Amino acid sequence: MVKKRPRSTAHRARPRRRLIAFVDADFAKGGRVVRHQLTKGPESWLIDRVGIVWARADDGTYTVVSDELLDGPDVAERTLTALAAADLVVGHGFLQADLRAMAMIIRIPEALLDRCIDTLVVLHEARGGRWATGLNLDDLAWHTLRTRRAKHGNGRFDFTRARGDFDPRDDARLHARLWQHLRTQGTFTTSARTTDRTPVTTSLDAATLDRLSGRELLGAAEWNRRRLTTGTVHAVGNGDPAAACLAAAALTTFDADLxxxxxxxxxxxxxxxxxxxxxxxxxxxxxxxxxxxxxxxxxxxxxxxxxxxxxxxxxxxxxxxxxxxxxxxxxxxxxxxxxxxxxxxxxxxxxxxxxxxxxxxxxxxxxxxxxxxxxxxxxx
Structure with missing residues (x-):
């Protein structure tokens, strides 16, 4: 009788599935540029609601596990508490807008900033343009993912008639799809100029893919340096001196007598x-x-x-x-x-x-x- 060869106990280690938080924030004010406005930067906005979609992800796939909606006067504190559990925080405009507005009313932990990926900042720097034309979520969702945002009526959550807007968790789920496409396909398609809406496909290099996967991050020190000196997180652009003044004033306000x-x-x-x-x-x-x-x-x-x-x-x-x-x-x-x-x-x-x-x-x-x-x- 031929004895069977015992099975080896050695096995390939399963890839670690990190806990990813995809975040999108709604603002109670801000966003539109008007004449004689001091600044159009997020330093003059107020965080109103935050939608978080939680997912488990490895090098090739991701699986959504839950979501939550945060609002109320203490939304900033609750958001930071929730994101402390994430291995990686991903958002489109999260470093460029959401955290800059939040930093006006509460201190942002450096440990959180060292775990953040902003697909808007990454794509803006990868394209090397002076302006972020065509990199808004509407254009990227349509030209790259061939889908529409929730405001076009295809969101998972219902339109909130009393508020007149949509649930931010819909955009957070769209952030997840965009991040997955960028890191696996290595390309994105959108219009490059305001005057010419012809879609242009851009390929991402190895350094950009490392930033999208979390192997190379912007970091707390660089994020604070950019917003306090140039008034923007984009590496390329004219900057916003008024926004930088507001950001610097917020730092001193934290130590003031309230x-x-x-x-x-x-x-x-x-x-x-x-x-x-x-x-x-x-x-x-x-x-x-x-x-x-x-x-x-x-x-x-x-x-x-x-x-x-x-x-x-x-x-x-x-x-x-x-x-x-x-x-x-x-x-x-x-x-x-x-x-x-x-x-x-x-x-x-x-x-x-x-x-x-x-x-x-x-x-x-x-x-x-x-x-x-x-x-x-x-x-x-």
Whole structure:
């Protein structure tokens, strides 16, 4: 009887499947360039919602395992807490936009920055162009993946009518598909010029593929250097000096005395618990780029409460940050048609406007109390 050869216990090691977080953020403000605007950079935006799609990935494949949607006044803190578990964080514009806006209200851990891949920055540098024309997610999704974004009606999650926008998890899933195509196919197709929309296919070199796979990353030191000096994370471009000034002002604000901001929150009332420092600083992002910079400078100098106009503007912004659902409800109210009277009924809209006017009055009164307390302390 022929004995069978014993099977070898040695086996090929399975490739390690890393936990990847694909991230997309929605902003409550920002993005559109207007005349005489101080800056169009993310330093003047406010993080509103964050969608995270979790996946397990090796060198060739990836598998989506779960997703989550984060919102509320503490969205920045919750996002950083969630991403601490990821081996790699991937997004389209994550380093260029999302983290720059988040860094205005909370410190970004260097350990997180050392694990981030921004496909927008990678493709912009790979193409070597001066502008990022054609590298937006709409063009890349259509020309490279031959699919449309969720705003064209093919998303997994429903359109949120009360908000007037789509779920960011749809774009996060699109980020995952784009990242997988780039690292496995090594090419992308999009238009190279605004005047000429003819699609052009670009091949990625070995160095770019290393950046996409996570073997070579931008890193915390380089990310901070670029945004604080040129005001952009793109290696090629004119930069944005005003955005760099705002980023530098945010760093000093973290060490400033936030007592005037806490006094405004306390005078507002109607808050279950004291807001976090990130929520207090988030209100600055709703003031506009110029007022944002001046308010941070006044806070650093210790005379933030000297101006009642500045206090009133900040208090209104803080109320919107702490009560986002109420503010969206006011914005979404529309007149209804009354079939019996055969005319439009503006009652709901008028009630919303009356509530908003009362909010402005309450904020102005709270600002006056904070200003009076500040002057009383100065005279003692």
């Amino acid at each position: 007592t005037p901001l806490r006094d405004c929150a306390e005078q507002l009332g109607g808050i279950a618990s004291p807001p976090s420092d990130a929520a207090l600083l988030a209100a600055f992002q709703l003031l506009g780029p110029g007022a944002n910079l001046k308010a941070r400078e006044a806070l650093d100098a210790g005379h933030f409460a000297r101006s009642t106009e500045r206090l009133a503007a900040y208090t209104r912004a803080l109320w919107k940050v702490l009560h986002p659902d109420v503010h969206r409800r006011w914005r979404s109210v529309e007149p209804l048609y009354d079939p019996e009277r055969r005319e439009m009924d503006f009652t709901a809209q008028q009630n919303a406007e009356a509530e908003e006017r009362q909010m402005y009055q309450d904020c102005a009164a709270a600002a006056e109390r904070v200003h009076h307390a500040f002057r009383s302390r100065r005279t003692l």
